[in-house]
Amino acid sequence: MAHGLESLVLRHTHRIPSPKGSAGEGATAARQFDATLASVGFKLSAELLARLSALSGAAVVHTAKRTLRTVQEMVGDHVRHNAYFIDFPANVPDTEEFWMRCVARALGDDTSRGRVLKHLAHGVLDLLSLPAYGRYQHTYEEMLAAQDELIASAGDRVTVLHLGRDLDDEVTDLYLALAGSTTPLGEEHLRDLQVLAEACALGPQPESIPVRENRAVVNAARLAVGADPLLDTVVDVLRLACALSGGDVTLQEPTRFRGFPRPVRRILLAGLDALVEANPAKLADVHPHREPFKRLGERLHPHEYPQWPHAADVFAVARGEKEARSFDSRVEQLLGESDVVGAAHLLRAAPGKLFRALDRLLRAAVSQEERDAVVAAAVQAAPEVSGRVVLSVREHFQNRERDSGRSRLFVNRRGRGWVAPDARPPVPAAARERLIGALDAEMRRRLPAPGRLLLDPDVLDVALPLSGKATAAGLGVLPRGSLSAVDGERLRFFVYWKQDRRRTDYDLSALLLRSDYSTDSWLSYTSLRAVGGRHSGDVTEAPDGASEFIDLSLGRVRSTFIVPQVNVYAGEGFDETEESFFGFMVRDGEQKGRPFEPRTVRMKSELRGVGRVALPLAFRQEDDGRWSARWLHLYLRGVASANRVEENQVSVSKAVRALVEREYLTVRYLAGLLSGGATAVELWDGGAVPDEPVTYIGLERPEGLAAGSRVITLENLRDLIPD
Incomplete structure (x- = not known):
């Protein structure tokens, strides 16, 4: 359990809870740990390196093993990313040439020749019937042997890990931050809150829990330790019942209620009764949720508890037997x-x-x-x-x-x-x-006086996270509508998925649009080479996991927009697979390396939305040739199977246009409000930080901030939203 909580703290805060262990000479082990972290794009802060160096070598190794496992998952390096074409992006063939090569191999195979000839006689080329198509023809180790070593670049990503407080303090702080969030949390953060609430149910609690689904998760944990739930409305009781049944506390998806033990039924019914007795107008809140209330009534058996007549009124309203004008x-x-x-x-x-x-x-x-x-x-x-x-x-x-x-x-x-x-x-x-x-x-x-405010210019165009559902869990992910600069000469997208119960085929594609949002060209399994770009090849099943890549030389792209997308061609949706995620890497010039190099990863986000076409972000070329990313976090409905970039280009173009042309409130807006008052706003140039406490807002925390500084980064950007 402790390791799980340490990992959770690290993912959310980029802090390692203060390492424990006997004192010793751990400097050598700490430096080795730091060097290993560099291979996946992380490093230890000076303070954390000093702390580890004062411990024994065994204690450092213990911390290193736990930390490396977590950061590899954060960046997507915990799985093996193979590519269909063994030396991708080199030697990627033309699409027709590759298909004919697969046909020739199939005709030379006694087991497949008859089937392929039958298809061809009817004028059909079934790619899935070709033994060499869609399945890795080499091992992961063979692919590694065929690739050059990555030469480190000054442009590679470096994410600093900082020294945290004791684990209990870090866990409590994170729990209070998530439970008391003023904005709804995304699905993964809501699951994290559930873990934290179970660990912190008997400890300090937030002064208020303004988001109702957060309250449901906290209430379920309180019930487990014998504490009274926090209830304001009858819908709070409904959400709590959903949480206890392992259902959707947002009430967006129907929950199949479990049979509740008699003590739990008493608590839920007593809560409903007290709420309605104190304010009968609360019965009107039943109307928007009549069906789930009816199903809940079948599990609570209110007729068995005549001492709570007002609770029975709730279910009478749900059944239409009692009027409660909304x-x-x-x-x-x-x-x-x-x-x-x-x-x-x-x-x-x-x-x-x-x-x-x-x-x-x-x-x-x-x-x-x-x-x-x-x-x-x-x-x-x-x-x-x-x-x-x-x-x-x-x-x-x-x-x-x-x-x-x-x-x-x-x-x-x-x-x-x-x-x-x-x-x-x-x-x-x-x-x-x-x-x-x-x-x-x-x-x-409402904005609190921040004292001396230090701003990283790179954060100014980040959209305010008015909902955690406007983003995705992952590393380096910005809220929907955010704008960020893209530096580098080569852009590489990647998708990884591992099917759960049935054959699943995802297709990574990139749609290139002109300035008027009309289609210029695309890269996909049907167009392996275009505008200087290369597709790594189609993989059509993923029982052990599969990856696809697209590599683009930005200097050769003349289109205004590059829109990467992941299409569900067959099988499980994004929320059904065992695991699925998307990301992009940036490389300089002819920087070689494996198809997937963790320290070149700029963003990795989970793919768990509803829809058959995922649009994580879009890249735009400005008039001066520079590129920027606009964060989308969209899922289009698509069709049940065979989603392809050729078929969805119109719907993708419309969605990109609608989002790109919308004006989002950003950190720049809040900074403008603050600078209009008495607050002095300074832009940080990346150099030395002040030696006095400041409020710092940026993409990542700089080293050397004075004690007492308030730090707001991507991990807690929601704290910018005042109550």
């Missing part, structure tokens, strides 16, 4: 009567709902008086709305100036994206500007 229905009635002012006044009782309805209210208003009333209600309610919602609404209205007539991109909690025409009438400009000004003032009021 708040939303009252709002709809007022809007149906064209009473915009009345609707805005009613919504003041639910500030979050008011903010989510602002666009509709302003469009429905027909007079200046009504628009003024809506804006006034929003200004009054703003202090009661969560910072995440305030920022989301601010970003929404920032884009409403130019949304009319354009396409809208919708993305659900699982990353599934789709594009639809925007048929909404515009929001009156004056009202929109007044509202934006008021929201900026509210955010400026």
